[in-house]
Amino acid sequence: xxxxxxxxxxxxxxxxxxxxxxxxxxxxxxxxxxxxxxxxxxxxxxxxxxxxxxxxxxxxxxxxxxxxxxxxxxxxxxxxxxxxxxxxxxxxxxxxxxxxxxxxxxxxxxxxxxxxxxxxxxxxxxxxxxxxxxxxxxxxxxxxxxxxxxxxxxxxxxxxxxxxxxxxxxxxxxxxxxxxxxxxxxxxxxxxxxxxxxxxxxxxxxxxxxxxxxxxxxxxxxxxxxxxxxxxxxxxxxxxxxxxxxxxxxxxxxxxxxxxxxxxxxxxxxxxxxxxxxxxxxxxxxxxxxxx
Ligand code: HSE
Numbered sequence: 001x002x003x004x005x006x007x008x009x010x011x012x013x014x015x016x017x018x019x020x021x022x023x024x025x026x027x028x029x030x031x032x033x034x035x036x037x038x039x040x041x042x043x044x045x046x047x048x049x050x051x052x053x054x055x056x057x058x059x060x061x062x063x064x065x066x067x068x069x070x071x072x073x074x075x076x077x078x079x080x081x082x083x084x085x086x087x088x089x090x091x092x093x094x095x096x097x098x099x100x101x102x103x104x105x106x107x108x109x110x111x112x113x114x115x116x117x118x119x120x121x122x123x124x125x126x127x128x129x130x131x132x133x134x135x136x137x138x139x140x141x142x143x144x145x146x147x148x149x150x151x152x153x154x155x156x157x158x159x160x161x162x163x164x165x166x167x168x169x170x171x172x173x174x175x176x177x178x179x180x181x182x183x184x185x186x187x188x189x190x191x192x193x194x195x196x197x198x199x200x201x202x203x204x205x206x207x208x209x210x211x212x213x214x215x216x217x218x219x220x221x222x223x224x225x226x227x228x229x230x231x232x233x234x235x236x237x238x239x240x241x242x243x244x245x246x247x248x249x250x251x252x253x254x255x256x257x258x259x260x261x262x263x264x265x266x267x268x269x270x271x272x273x274x275x276x277x278x279x280x281x282x283x284x285x286x287x288x289x290x291x292x
Pocket of ligand 1: 011168171245
């Protein structure tokens with residue numbers, strides 16, 4: 001039997017749609033895995049009532065099948081589903097890392113990323129790897145079709161999760177089919193700035209590189225209060241603010257000294273539009289960890 005803690009993640013970071021991701025210090029899923037003749041799944045924790053236990057419909061079922069590793073898998077959800085914090089990816093990442101270890105498959109962390117991404121396809125309809133990559137590998141990740149580049153980065157963050165549900169399928173449904181060249185040029189510049197900021201551990205550059213004029217503006221309409229929360233976070237000292245993954249969570253990069261007041265300000269701004277929320281004061285963190 002193995003127990004794996006896999007962290008929540010924030011994908012896109014604004015300018016890196018379906019490419020960038022970051023492991024978050026908290027929250028996390030904890031998954032206990034035991035070898036069995038066939039795969040069975042049990043889910044407890046935050047939002048567990050919305051998560052199917054049928055292996056055909058659960059992200060970890062697809063992972064167990066891909067690794068030919070049947071098991072009894074108990075998922076204790078710390079990451080709320082439909083939050084924009086990589087909930088299904090955290091479970092898929094934990095299952096991939098745990099089953100690989102339990103069955104001695106010998107795959108590297110990078111090799112496990114596409115396997116966990118297949119699990120993502122079960123819930124979102126697309127096998128994007130930008131959440132599973134950081135949940136498995138930790139740090140800041142760049143997921144390309146040919147592999148993943150990961151760097152350790154120490155950037156303070158606030159994620160603010162409103163009591164709104166946005167499904168990844170719906171949020172992907174509003175993404176435009178194409179973009180104007182001017183917008184692509186701007187977003188490429190921002191993405192490059194963000195990546196250099198991560199490599200240097202510089203919250204100013206990371207924040208400056210989060211702006212995105214292609215996907216985030218259309219998704220903002222799905223999140224009540226998004227613009228006022230974003231403005232409030234900037235006023236409190238955030239260096240960059242954007243939608244976390246497909247939303248509705250909002251993520252702010254910042255300096256450590258401003259983190260607490262940014263969290264309080266974002267909560268107040270959601271409250272002002274009648275939306276309950278919770279904030280995580282966190283930072284870029286480690287990938288999935290095995291506890292025997
Ligand atoms: N890159 C994905 C999206 C992350 O924004 O749709 C959510 O799963």
